[in-house]
Amino acid sequence: MFMKKKGMTKLLITTGLLVGAFLVGQSKVDAASLTFNEDLKGYDATIKTENGKNVLSTRKGTWDLDENTQIFSSKNLKIYLNNTEPVNINSIYSKHDLEFRGSGELTADTDGQFGINVGGYLKAFKYTKNGVGKVVGKGTESGIRAYNEIQMEGGTLEGYGVNYGIWTYNDIKPYYSANLKAVASSENGVGIWAYRDIYAWKGANVYGEGGASGAYTEIAHIQAENGSTIKGVSRNINSPLSALHAQKQMPRAYSSAKVIEEYVLTRQDTIQWRPRQTIAITDYTSIKRNMSNVQNYVWSTNGTGQVVAVPGGLQFTPPMARATVQGVRSTAVKSEPTQLKTQGSHIIQLSNVSLGGF
DSSP: OOOOOHHHHHHHHOOHHHHTOOOOOOOOOOTTSOOTTSBOTTOOEEEEEETTEEEEEETTEEEEOOTTOEEEESSOEEEEEOOSSOEEESEEEESSOEEEEESOEEEEEOSSSEEEEESSOEEESTTSTTOOOEEEEEOSSEEEEESSOEEESSSEEEEEESSEEEEESSOEEEBTTOEEEEEEOSTTOEEEEESSOEEEBTTOEEEEEESSEEEEESSSOEEEETTOEEEEEESOTTSSSOSEEESSSOEEEETTOEEEEEEEOOHHHHTTOOTTSEEOGGGSHHHHTTOSOGGGSEEEESSSSEEEEETTEEEEESOEEEEEEEEEEOSOOTTOSSEEETTOEEEEEEEEEEESOO
């Protein structure tokens, strides 16, 4: 039941494809569209709404924007989102850094690999502290890809892809009021994949969801501080990866921050669970990685029925129908792998729990 899937693990930790990939993908272009053949060459670009239409302007000229638009720059590119109407384009490829400022909304939705592809740093409202702009990337491999850090101090950044929602070969650092969301649709997908830290600070919110893991780091921590929240959602409790998976480190929650793991269960997952029998949830590789003893957590359910932690696991008392069972630990315990300090919390959620059938 808990067999490790070699193919899944190989897919999730392979970096070569994305490290070397720079082309954003196939385009639905027409002759009138701004395409990758037009290099903006790092000139500041402003998107604004004029007479109900969104246009992009630089020192090089002005272009109407539509779903076929491809934005390319061979040098660092800064885009000001001053549009009052949401703008939908095909894709963005900056060979070096890409920065967004402003309060407008932009979606890059491509049938190629990456909606937004950045060869350097992605600074999404990095200098717009507590800003309200929104940028969304959608692609067939990853919605957003950045080779260097992803930095935020406000606004919203979302990525939706098949294998990854957001992928970076460095750190992800949302601060203050920043919201970052990433969803991978495939069975083996990872919502957020980072080679280094996923680090939320000063109230930022991070959400990652995937078939195998919500958020994955290769060499560093998944860490929330100062009231921030990082939540990872796994759609497969039998995955060899946890919902928040720090391959060589661990999740951390400091200073009233929260790290949350949610496992969405199916009927097949719970078909052998019996009322009032001990269910050893730490037998699942996904859960055991970040939690060693259920009795170190305070358990509750959002619906009818009850859940009690006992030696070796959890006992459920029906009726339960699509309930969410939650365990919370807010105190440091040396034997627990997830690190907590100064009222940080680690939360395990089992959602869609039904005893007695759906």
